[in-house]
Amino acid sequence: MFFSEIRFLYPFILLMFSSHILKDHEAADTDTITLGNHLNSSATIVSAGGMFELGFYQPANSTNYYVAIMYKNILEDRVVWIANRDYPVTASAFFCIGNDGNLAIRQGRIIYMVTDLQLTNANVSATLLDSGNLVFRDENSSILWQSFDFPSHTFLPGMKLGYDRRIGKTWSYVSWRSSNDPSPGNFTLQLDPGPEKRIVILNGDEIYWRSIRPWGDNSNIFEFPPDTRMNMYNFTFVSESDTAYLTYTLYRNDTISRFTLDATGQLRQVLWLENKWSLLNSQPRHPCDVYAYCGANSSCSNVWSSFCSCLPGFEPSTAELWNNGDFKDGCSRKNDLQCSMEGLGTSEDGFNELSNVKLPQNQLTLEVQSMDECRSACSSNCSCSGFSYTNRNCSTWSGDLINLQQLLADDISGTNFYLKLAASDLGTNRSTSNIRRAIILSVTVSMTIFGSALFIWQVKKKRDKRKGEGQDLLTFDVTMSPARTETKPAKRRRQVEHEKEVEIPLFSFSSVCAATDNFSFSNKLGEGGFGPVYKGKLLKGEEVAVKRLSRTSGQGWDELKNEAMLIAKLQHKNLVKLLGCCIEGDEKILIYEYLPNKSLDCFLFGTNAMLGLSWETRVRIIEGIAQGLLYLHQYSRVQIIHRDLKASNILLDADMNPKISDFGLARIFGGTEQRATTRIVGTYGYMAPEYALEGVFSVKSDVFSFGVLLLEILSDRKNTGHYLSNSLNLIGYAWDLWRSNKPLELMSTDLRDKYCPNAATRYINTALLCVEERASNRPTMSDVVMMLNNELTILPFPVQPAFSNVGSGLDSSQSIPEISQNKLTVSVVVPR
């Protein structure tokens, strides 16, 4: 196929028969190699800022040496470039500028030429830059050669992926043979030179993976997962007649990140975070993403154990291979289309609807006005094998259907695809299809009955178990716990009312110990309210979060019962799910679903802050929190006031959907009447004035906390940070900006204008309404949800918020202690 000439570098080995004597000296403490000095196998040169070093790299368990550029201060997986991938040397080799002025590796009498330039003047030098680029310059500092033009397996910021035909360059990346063998492997990452400019990974000469999105102004060509990470990278696409390449830079100079093509053909994008490489993205992620994994005319599913199946009306082209798990021959039609055997058949070809699929690759797009027009465009063209229609976009396919993927029912990203089939393969008989429907219906009904019976039996079994010993957490089936979605709230409510007591599994302490490796430090996720939180691993590999209530907390049992009962009753996609608990002796432990992305504060203010949340993610988080809180206040059976809503209590799932956690503080509370409490539980900075000062709380105190949280999410600033302006806190700062008619200066600089100003202004306005001094002036959560969503609502103008100036209440010098963890039996602070 089109690329086989991308082996790189200069495999010229010169045998020198003169007994040349090394008279040059060692290069030391420098970033440059000049004529006359050299690097031996234990010496390195280091870039000026100390980011990279160049020296000899010896793979584990190998006697081979390679001249490599490596991260200086990272010890794990540190090689980014290799000069002599195909020609390893031994420990006696030197890296130097040879007599003819070229960069070379010399081992005894053998010289491996790293560069092969015709030089007139040998006054040249090679400097390692902080970008990881080794540049070879002449005396006038013009670049003669640079390592960035001869990529290895790592795509660093500043490097290119693509080609420039004017200068005959191709920037492509070749995997290692194995993780300990840098010699060129099977996989190549490059830009497909076709008109669509997709990124492809080749396995040998065959396409292994291909980006679904063609080249475009949207930079998601690597198909990043749906969240934040794009904000760190500034991708640039250049496409001219003879030149097309992709390059990127990082917005922050303290970020260390790269792409590598690993020996298994995976393109991995990693970030150095908390002393390890964190994987941000990898492609292909699933077998179904591998190009033509199931061959032509088949469908792939990442959930079925066999992955591949033929499309309806098709059968495996080569049954033996297919049955042995080799799918590459794909499937062919059982019956030819009418279209292709003119006039012979008796009935017309038709279409079979495949619902909720990820569409095959290589579509052609037509502009049509209706579904029927799209259908007839496909029917009337013999080479058309199927079509899909959404929003007046008509896509058709011809010939092989590659990478059609069947999605799960709850995956909403799918579309419908209409597959052209011969009438005999269609099953269009009304009667049969009705019968079939009837059968499906009755099967479904009986399955449902059976399922409910099973569920009741399970619940009963659990109840019986409760009387005896705790269950084993290790063998617990996370998916068996009550359904998380509240698709049928009415039914659920009835069900809850039916049960006098909420059933949650009770686990044995020994199984909790086993799951958390005896609460080992390495499993500790953090310190939540009331005690540390650990990660627990179940036998099947599922993970749970284990909150161990601190023994010193006297009220622990109450809190536990409170929290356990409340959470078990609440089912909402924006609330963290309680899976069970463990009470043995002094131990009071709650088991929650595990959320991999930690809490929101990490992304706003903490170590993950450099990942920068995108505007879309922020909007999703804001809306999710609002929905979760609205549910707590209004739609759950009992009204629940959270009382400690804050960024660290918002957890994020793998797709960055927010889930509110820590209901231990919430109280069952009837009506909306305000209550006074002697026990204040909350966090300074988020507490409404009436709650902080008088212990009076209501749903409106949560609304206040939500307002603070909203400002924090928009600005990436803590409410209680230090402010340069006269404002005391974020609320005051936001208010000052609002009054000065420049509210958008509040927005996080990470967003860099990549947000919707109208929506942002509306959010700030809403937040300021939420933090008003008088609780009665604050909106309710249902008002808030409407304000956030409805662009047409005209919002009231906010008045001066609470805590926004020195006169109005608390300032940080007053003695409301930092009470993020612990309950405080309040000695009420009254403002003078």
Ligand SMILES: *[C@@H]1O[C@H](CO)[C@@H](O)[C@H](O)[C@H]1NC(C)=O
């Ligand atoms: C390599 O050079 C360094 C000085 O740059 C020297 O200390 C070291 O002994 C040399 N190693 C060998 C194996 O020659």
Ligand SMILES: *[C@@H]1O[C@H](CO)[C@@H](O)[C@H](O)[C@H]1NC(C)=O
């Ligand atoms: C190196 O060899 C040792 C012993 O043969 C083995 O235990 C170890 O796993 C090997 N390391 C690598 C990275 O292959």
Ligand SMILES: *[C@@H]1O[C@H](CO)[C@@H](O)[C@H](O)[C@H]1NC(C)=O
């Ligand atoms: C080589 O070039 C540098 C400037 O790049 C100059 O300072 C130096 O004197 C030159 N050396 C020789 C031997 O010409």
Ligand SMILES: *[C@@H]1O[C@H](CO)[C@@H](O)[C@H](O)[C@H]1NC(C)=O
């Ligand atoms: C460097 O610049 C000088 C003056 O512009 C020029 O004479 C000389 O040829 C240049 N050297 C190289 C190697 O290009």
Ligand SMILES: *[C@@H]1O[C@H](CO)[C@@H](O)[C@H](O)[C@H]1NC(C)=O
């Ligand atoms: C992104 O990169 C391009 C090209 O390198 C540069 O022109 C542009 O200023 C960068 N954008 C930002 C916001 O840094």
Ligand SMILES: *[C@@H]1O[C@H](CO)[C@@H](O)[C@H](O)[C@H]1NC(C)=O
């Ligand atoms: C990063 O950028 C900041 C501000 O532009 C600068 O002060 C700092 O020295 C830079 N750090 C590095 C490692 O380049």
Ligand SMILES: *[C@@H]1O[C@H](CO)[C@@H](O)[C@H](O)[C@H]1NC(C)=O
């Ligand atoms: C690379 O290709 C060779 C020969 O085709 C094959 O034996 C080897 O398993 C392949 N390696 C990978 C990682 O696919």
Ligand SMILES: *[C@@H]1O[C@H](CO)[C@@H](O)[C@H](O)[C@H]1NC(C)=O
């Ligand atoms: C897949 O179906 C298309 C269209 O019906 C057909 O042209 C093609 O030959 C089929 N591919 C295989 C491998 O049978």
Ligand SMILES: *[C@@H]1O[C@H](CO)[C@@H](O)[C@H](O)[C@H]1NC(C)=O
């Ligand atoms: C076709 O779909 C694209 C995105 O999939 C959309 O941007 C475009 O507006 C659609 N075209 C029409 C005519 O709706």
Ligand SMILES: *[C@@H]1O[C@H](CO)[C@@H](O)[C@H](O)[C@H]1NC(C)=O
């Ligand atoms: C039929 O479809 C093929 C590919 O889908 C296209 O190249 C061809 O122009 C179409 N023919 C007609 C008559 O539309």
Ligand SMILES: *[C@@H]1O[C@H](CO)[C@@H](O)[C@H](O)[C@H]1NC(C)=O
């Ligand atoms: C359609 O129904 C007729 C008679 O009911 C039957 O003979 C025929 O096989 C059916 N065709 C299909 C595709 O089911």
